Amino acid sequence: MLPDDEITSTEQLLTLIRNNSVQNDAIVVESSPEPPSKVSPTSEHVTIGVDIREKNITLVKIGPSTKTNWKLIDCLQETIPEKKEIAVEGISSKELSRCIGDFLGSAKRYQLWAFVSSEKTDVRYLLIPKVQEKQLTNTVYWSAKKEMDLNEESVFFDFEVLGDITQKGVGKTAVVAYAMPRSQITAVKDLFSSAGYPLTGISIPEFSTQSLLRGDLLSGAGDTVATLNIGSSYSKISIYRRGNLTLTRRIKTCLNSMSESLVDSIKESYFNLTQTDNHTLSVDYARNLLLKNISETSGPEYLEDDSDTGADQSNIFDGIYPAVERLARQIERTFQHFNTLFKEDVIQHLYIEGDVSRFKPLNEYISSQLNISVSPLNVISPGVPQFVEYKANHPQEFGEKYTSAIGLAMSDYQQAVPNFLLDYRDKERMNLNSRINKGIRIGLTIAVILCFCLLLFQILDSRHNANEIKEFKEKLTSFGPRVDQNLILKEAARMKNLYKSQKKIAIKYLGLATITELIERNPAYIRLNRIRLDMGPLTVKKRKSETAKRAVIEGTVFKEKLEQKGRDHFETSLANYMLSLENSPIFSSPSIRGKSFEYIDRYGEVLIFELHLLIQSQSEPDSE
Numbered sequence: 001m002l003p004d005d006e007i008t009s010t011e012q013l014l015t016l017i018r019n020n021s022v023q024n025d026a027i028v029v030e031s032s033p034e035p036p037s038k039v040s041p042t043s044e045h046v047t048i049g050v051d052i053r054e055k056n057i058t059l060v061k062i063g064p065s066t067k068t069n070w071k072l073i074d075c076l077q078e079t080i081p082e083k084k085e086i087a088v089e090g091i092s093s094k095e096l097s098r099c100i101g102d103f104l105g106s107a108k109r110y111q112l113w114a115f116v117s118s119e120k121t122d123v124r125y126l127l128i129p130k131v132q133e134k135q136l137t138n139t140v141y142w143s144a145k146k147e148m149d150l151n152e153e154s155v156f157f158d159f160e161v162l163g164d165i166t167q168k169g170v171g172k173t174a175v176v177a178y179a180m181p182r183s184q185i186t187a188v189k190d191l192f193s194s195a196g197y198p199l200t201g202i203s204i205p206e207f208s209t210q211s212l213l214r215g216d217l218l219s220g221a222g223d224t225v226a227t228l229n230i231g232s233s234y235s236k237i238s239i240y241r242r243g244n245l246t247l248t249r250r251i252k253t254c255l256n257s258m259s260e261s262l263v264d265s266i267k268e269s270y271f272n273l274t275q276t277d278n279h280t281l282s283v284d285y286a287r288n289l290l291l292k293n294i295s296e297t298s299g300p301e302y303l304e305d306d307s308d309t310g311a312d313q314s315n316i317f318d319g320i321y322p323a324v325e326r327l328a329r330q331i332e333r334t335f336q337h338f339n340t341l342f343k344e345d346v347i348q349h350l351y352i353e354g355d356v357s358r359f360k361p362l363n364e365y366i367s368s369q370l371n372i373s374v375s376p377l378n379v380i381s382p383g384v385p386q387f388v389e390y391k392a393n394h395p396q397e398f399g400e401k402y403t404s405a406i407g408l409a410m411s412d413y414q415q416a417v418p419n420f421l422l423d424y425r426d427k428e429r430m431n432l433n434s435r436i437n438k439g440i441r442i443g444l445t446i447a448v449i450l451c452f453c454l455l456l457f458q459i460l461d462s463r464h465n466a467n468e469i470k471e472f473k474e475k476l477t478s479f480g481p482r483v484d485q486n487l488i489l490k491e492a493a494r495m496k497n498l499y500k501s502q503k504k505i506a507i508k509y510l511g512l513a514t515i516t517e518l519i520e521r522n523p524a525y526i527r528l529n530r531i532r533l534d535m536g537p538l539t540v541k542k543r544k545s546e547t548a549k550r551a552v553i554e555g556t557v558f559k560e561k562l563e564q565k566g567r568d569h570f571e572t573s574l575a576n577y578m579l580s581l582e583n584s585p586i587f588s589s590p591s592i593r594g595k596s597f598e599y600i601d602r603y604g605e606v607l608i609f610e611l612h613l614l615i616q617s618q619s620e621p622d623s624e
Contacts, residue, residue: 045109046073048100049409050192051205052091052115054232054354055080059103060405062413065386070413072380072390075402076103097195111200111412115404116188116420118204118236118248121180122148125246125341127172130164136173137424144177156180158423160416162244176245178418180204185420201411202420205229206238206248208407209351209377211417213243215410217379217386224345227377228331229353232256232287235327237334241345249334253327255356258320259287265319290316294359317361324362328369335370351377357400376400379407511535514551514615517586525573530554533615549615551587557607567597570607578611587613 044064051058058077065071078099080091104110128143140159144150150157162174185202192199209227212218218225226239232255238248263286293316317324335347350372352363357376367374380387380399391397411417422430506513511533522528532552557570557577578590595609 045111046104046107047111047113047409047412048104049405049407049411050100050112050114051405051408052080055090056401057091057096057099058402058405059099060402060409061103061107062386062406062409068385070410071386072406074103075390075394075397075405077401091191093191093194096191097197100195100197112192112197113201113203113408113411114188114192114199115205115208115408116180116184116202118206119234119250120184121178121204121206121248123176123178123206123245123248124148126159126175126177127165127167128175130171130173136161137428140175140177141424143175144179148177148179150179154182156182156185156420156423158418158420158427160244160418174244180420189421199421201417203408203411203418204420205353205404205408206236206245207411207418208404209238209353210240210243210245210407211410211414212379212403212407213240214414217384217407217410218351218377219349223348224342225349225351226331226335226347227351227353230254230327230356231354237331239334239338239347241342247334247338247341249337251327251330251334253323253330255287255290256283257323257326258290259283261321261323262286262290262316262319264322286319290320291355294355314361317359317365320362324365328366331366332370347372350374353377353404354400355398358398377403379403510549510615514586517584518551518553518581521577521580521584523573523577523580525558525560526577527556527558528553529556535615551613551615553611553613555609555611557609558603559605567605567607570597574607574609581611581613586616588616589614 046061046063047070049060049062051060056077057080058075060075061073062070063073076099080095100112124144124147126140126143126147128139131139140161141150141157144157144159148157149155157177157179159175159177162176165172165174188202189199206227209218213225222242224239224241226237229236229238235251235254236248237251239246260283263281263283266281266286331350338347339345350366350370351357352366352374353376356362357378363374363376366372378399380391380397380402382388382391387399411419514533515531518528518531530553534550534552536549557573560569560573574592574595578592581587581590591612593610593612595607597605598608599605
């Protein structure tokens with residue numbers, strides 16, 4: 001993290017808010033026009049990028065385009081008036097509300113992005129071991145905690161996974177982690193909410209340039225490039241590998257350093273400058289003189305009058321040369337540090353941001369000292385499709401002052417853009433909700449497909465059944481003759497005759513069937529000694545009587561097993577035999593008429609029995 005000994009405008013605001021006597025003055029905003037409604041990024045809307053820096057507020061408006069996804073609609077830069085009102089980032093909520101409201105115009109749907117100062121932002125490039133996706137967050141967090149001061153209550157922390165790389169044969173995951181005091185984010189967020197225009201996203205200028213590189217609006221997007229932002233109190237150099245922010249460093253040499261060198265040069269008479277009461281020699285005057293000589297058409301006049309200063313760009317550069325030399329050395333050391341980390345990468349180009357980027361002697365000197373191409377950071381070119389319409393209407397407009405705000409507004413049209421309103425926990429919750437919603441949508445889609453398939457099957461099956469019914473009806477109509485009473489009586493007579501004939505056969509062979517049944521049901525432990533059948537009278541007249549037919553069986557029961565002892569097993573074997581005969585469809589009512597135990601030399605003790613059975617038979621059929 002950067003040192004915390006410097007007091008920013010955000011900290012000043014927080015100090016004032018803690019004082020109850022001025023709290024209400026910090027948030028009261030006079031009546032302002034009703035702001036447009038916020039919308040989702042997928043709907044038709046405009047996106048506003050707000051860049052508040054260097055006592056200026058820069059606004060950029062982009063909107064959807066059928067050919068290029070988005071296009072530049074309008075740009076505006078205003079000087080922030082100095083007032084005694086409580087302000088954040090140098091502007092009051094009332095003034096901010098007026099600027100945004102006037103710039104939006106008739107637009108009713110919008111997304112709003114703003115910068116927060118990156119002075120205390122800590123950005124680190126980390127290499128972590130390759131882990132499973134569910135372990136990635138914890139691995140990044142604890143790896144970053146070793147390198148950065150992470151106090152979750154006071155510091156915002158988030159990260160972006162760049163991809164997998166191989167380092168010395170070991171697979172690792174490249175991550176950019178960044179942290180910022182939550183107080184800065186809250187102050188900017190509350191400022192815009194008080195103005196009546198809540199923010200969609202908050203970013204820093206370094207990520208704005210990253211959006212430009214990823215959007216292929218700058219040359220060298222796939223290479224390693226660097227940017228230099230020369231501010232009033234400090235400068236910042238950032239290095240990007242393949243469109244990803246890899247290293248950012250704050251350096252001391254800035255516009256104030258150049259202005260101080262210019263003051264010293266004027267005092268040493270490096271060039272003639274007439275001192276009058278209207279030209280008090282000071283750092284502010286030297287700074288305005290420097291900016292005045294960079295561009296004569298870059299907005300409001302920097303000098304208090306148009307008197308001749310006796311200075312041109314070559315004299316101005318000679319005056320700021322000591323500071324520029326220190327700046328070149330600091331840039332060179334930053335590049336050397338980068339090359340120690342990434343030996344295979346060579347920085348191909350250096351972009352300079354802001355109005356200072358049009359100071360040609362400065363660009364040429366840095367280019368010659370570092371042996372690298374240098375150019376202003378300007379994306380508004382006639383050949384870029386997104387800016388064709390705007391450039392045609394504003395041919396003399398300098399695009400350097402709008403470039404950062406354009407990259408900020410582009411965040412609304414890109415995936416995985418760092419947003420200081422959402423930390424890694426918020427993104428995890430959003431991803432979880434997204435996965436749940438995706439699972440629900442997939443489940444519903446599968447259910448709809450299954451229902452549709454079932455419906456289609458039912459329709460096809462009903463058509464098939466209808467065809468079968470039609471075929472059966474056609475076959476039914478072809479059958480004949482139809483059944484009538486005479487046909488039924490004729491068939492009944494035929495069946496009666498068939499029944500009588502089968503009954504005669506059954507009576508005729510009843511004796512044979514009886515003998516066969518007795519033989520088939522005779523077990524191995526019973527020997528049939530004699531079978532006598534009483535089939536009743538033979539005359540036709542007596543045959544029709546109800547005299548019962550019977551069978552008399554004389555047999556012997558042997559032991560089923562040689563080791564059996566006692567007489568109970570004979571009774572059991574005989575009872576089982578009687579049950580078997582009773583289950584026969586021919587016999588019924590078996591009864592023992594006599595039994596006795598005898599001894600046979602070969603078999604030992606046996607049981608002699610006499611068994612009577614009734615023979616079930618059909619009655620004699622009626623004679624014809």
